[in-house]
Amino acid sequence: MTKLRFIKTGLQTTIQDLGRTGHQHLGIPVGGVMDKRSARLANDLVGNAAEYPLFEITLLGPSIRFEGACQIAITGAMLSPEINGQAIAQNQTINIDDGDLLNFGRPIAGCRAYLAIRGQWKVTKWLGSCSASTSKGEIATPDSWIKKDIRIEVESDSPIAPKTASETLQLDALQMPIKVMQGPEFHLFSNLFVGIFFSKSFTITPDSNRMGYRLQEPIEGYESLGEIISSGVIPGTIQITNAGQAIVLMADAQTTGGYPRLLNLLTPEIDRMAQLKPGDQVRFELVS
Amino acid sequence: MKILAFGDSALLVNFEQKIDDAINQEVLDLAAALKAVPEVTYLIPAYCSLTVGFDASLNNFTEMCDLIENSAKSKSSSTKTNVSVIEIPVCYDAEFALDLEEVMEQTGLSSTEIIELHTTTIFKVYMLGFVAGFAYMGSLPEALKVARKKQPRKLVNEGAVGLAGIQTGIYPTDAPGGWQIIGQCPIKMFDPTRNQPSLLQPGDQVQFKAIDRKEFETLRLMAYPQTTWHD
Numbered sequence: 445m446t447k448l449r450f451i452k453t454g455l456q457t458t459i460q461d462l463g464r465t466g467h468q469h470l471g472i473p474v475g476g477v478m479d480k481r482s483a484r485l486a487n488d489l490v491g492n493a494a495e496y497p498l499f500e501i502t503l504l505g506p507s508i509r510f511e512g513a514c515q516i517a518i519t520g521a522m523l524s525p526e527i528n529g530q531a532i533a534q535n536q537t538i539n540i541d542d543g544d545l546l547n548f549g550r551p552i553a554g555c556r557a558y559l560a561i562r563g564q565w566k567v568t569k570w571l572g573s574c575s576a577s578t579s580k581g582e583i584a585t586p587d588s589w590i591k592k593d594i595r596i597e598v599e600s601d602s603p604i605a606p607k608t609a610s611e612t613l614q615l616d617a618l619q620m621p622i623k624v625m626q627g628p629e630f631h632l633f634s635n636l637f638v639g640i641f642f643s644k645s646f647t648i649t650p651d652s653n654r655m656g657y658r659l660q661e662p663i664e665g666y667e668s669l670g671e672i673i674s675s676g677v678i679p680g681t682i683q684i685t686n687a688g689q690a691i692v693l694m695a696d697a698q699t700t701g702g703y704p705r706l707l708n709l710l711t712p713e714i715d716r717m718a719q720l721k722p723g724d725q726v727r728f729e730l731v732s
Numbered sequence: 733m734k735i736l737a738f739g740d741s742a743l744l745v746n747f748e749q750k751i752d753d754a755i756n757q758e759v760l761d762l763a764a765a766l767k768a769v770p771e772v773t774y775l776i777p778a779y780c781s782l783t784v785g786f787d788a789s790l791n792n793f794t795e796m797c798d799l800i801e802n803s804a805k806s807k808s809s810s811t812k813t814n815v816s817v818i819e820i821p822v823c824y825d826a827e828f829a830l831d832l833e834e835v836m837e838q839t840g841l842s843s844t845e846i847i848e849l850h851t852t853t854i855f856k857v858y859m860l861g862f863v864a865g866f867a868y869m870g871s872l873p874e875a876l877k878v879a880r881k882k883q884p885r886k887l888v889n890e891g892a893v894g895l896a897g898i899q900t901g902i903y904p905t906d907a908p909g910g911w912q913i914i915g916q917c918p919i920k921m922f923d924p925t926r927n928q929p930s931l932l933q934p935g936d937q938v939q940f941k942a943i944d945r946k947e948f949e950t951l952r953l954m955a956y957p958q959t960t961w962h963d
Contacts, residue, residue, distance in 0.1 A: 465773050465774050465785070466773065466774045467774075468774050468775070468776045468783075468785075469774075469775055469776055469777055469860060469933075470860050470864060470865060470930040470933070471860040471861050471862060471863055471864045471865055471866050471930070472864045472929070472930075473864075474774075570924055577924070579863065579864030579865070579905070579922065579924065579929075580864070580922065583923075583924050584924035625737065625740065626737070627738070627739075628736045628738055628744045628746070673749055673750070673751060673778070673779050673780055673781075674778055674779060674859065674861060674868065675744070675778045675780075675781040675783070676738075676742075676744065676776030676778055676781065676782075676783030678738065678739060678742055678783065678785070680739050681738075681739070698862055698863065699776055699860075699861050700776065700778055700859065700861025700862065705738075708737075708739035708740070709739070710739070710740050711739065711740050711788055
């Protein structure tokens with residue numbers, strides 16, 4: 445058994461897996477890792493199945509003391525990880541010894557890193573998922589919101605031969621426009637609005653989070669379409685507020701909304717969006 | 733019924749866009765018919781639309797559209813006559829009815845009339861959304877129709893009972909909100925430790941029962957042991 449003690453929590457560290465699908469009719473968000481591709485890769489590098497839990501680490505990472513040996517892998521954002529003060533590589537299996545200290549330093553690129561640990565996690569599941577719940581999370585998933593001095597236990601499986609990923613997060617690709625398709629209310633918007641939207645570069649606001657990314661620049665001259673009768677929304681939906689501002693809904697988004705839904709991100713593009721951070725610029729490209 | 737693409741792994745089925753019991757029933761019947769379809773990963777029934785999730789890697793749009801259309805044709809319209817009515821206790825005391833004055837002003841009704849209308853109407857849960865366990869119930873009698881608060885509250889207490897337009901609802905958790913608050917419910921609408929965390933499901937029938945402060949305290953202590961009500 446390996447125990448992880450959190451000496452520092454980091455900015456926002458949670459336990460996530462692929463989320464809890466199938467409860468949205470009760471208003472329960474899907475949740476789960478924001479960047480599925482990076483998370484799958486991390487679990488793969490330690491020989492865990494894709495649906496295993498792992499840590500999602502946001503910009504400023506935690507400080508973790510390992511009590512017991514294990515194997516880990518870190519993928520996604522480059523947040524300067526180090527073991528006992530020595531920089532370590534991402535995107536490969538790393539052997540950890542009893543007493544090792546994992547720290548993170550300066551965020552270099554991306555927004556979310558994933559820390560996988562080989563073995564069986566002793567973490568409370570709720571509705572089939574360990575993902576930190578935004579609905580009564582302190583009761584539903586008490587272990588998954590990482591707090592100071594919390595201990596997480598992982599029953600180590602026998603070690604695997606270390607692997608290095610051939611495919612990693614394409615950080616250059618973060619500059620490329622995010623591919624979107626027409627949303628349910630697309631045709632209610634004027635050609636002028638749509639034209640302006642796709643010519644613009646938007647800034648991600650500081651209040652962007654796991655529920656959604658708010659884009660700073662409103663579309664000039666937007667004559668509000670008002671609100672629609674509350675209807676389903678899903679991660680990747682781009683809705684337009686009455687002020688002409690776009691909100692990109694993410695993993696913890698609520699399940700219904702009343703703003704017109706202009707666009708939807710293609711599913712793999714949600715992973716890329718999740719690596720953008722407040723202050724970053726984003727553009728969109730319409731595909732059919 | 734109109735089927736639209738909703739991203740690459742969901743479809744949106746739109747019905748006539750209005751808040752209406754019969755239209756909502758079509759939504760719920762279609763959702764019931766699709767529940768058993770293995771390709772469907774989730775369903776979000778709303779007032780007059782149904783979001784149908786599916787695994788993008790397994791299906792294509794045309795197949796899923798056919799599947800939905802076939803389900804719509806073969807679905808049985810449920811007979812709602814024998815559905816039991818869920819009784820929900822509400823304390824309408826002034827202490828909890830934060831917006832009663834505003835509702836009286838907007839409707840021209842007395843507080844007694846407001847409580848009377850709210851407790852004698854049988855409401856239907858049209859949909860859940862906003863936060864886990866928040867049931868949108870309708871429809872309020874025309875006389876009790878009210879506009880949302882101009883300035884939404886940053887925090888509405890868990891259990892607060894509100895009105896908005898022709899809808900009524902109970903906040904299942906502390907949340908920001910603009911509904912007009914007329915009472916407080918002492919039981920938990922949403923509890924993750926329960927097998928069925930949400931007390932209410934789409935399609936349920938609900939009737940409110942007025943309780944006094946003493947009964948409120950008793951019920952609240954049962955639902956929230958070792959806590960006392962505080963503002």
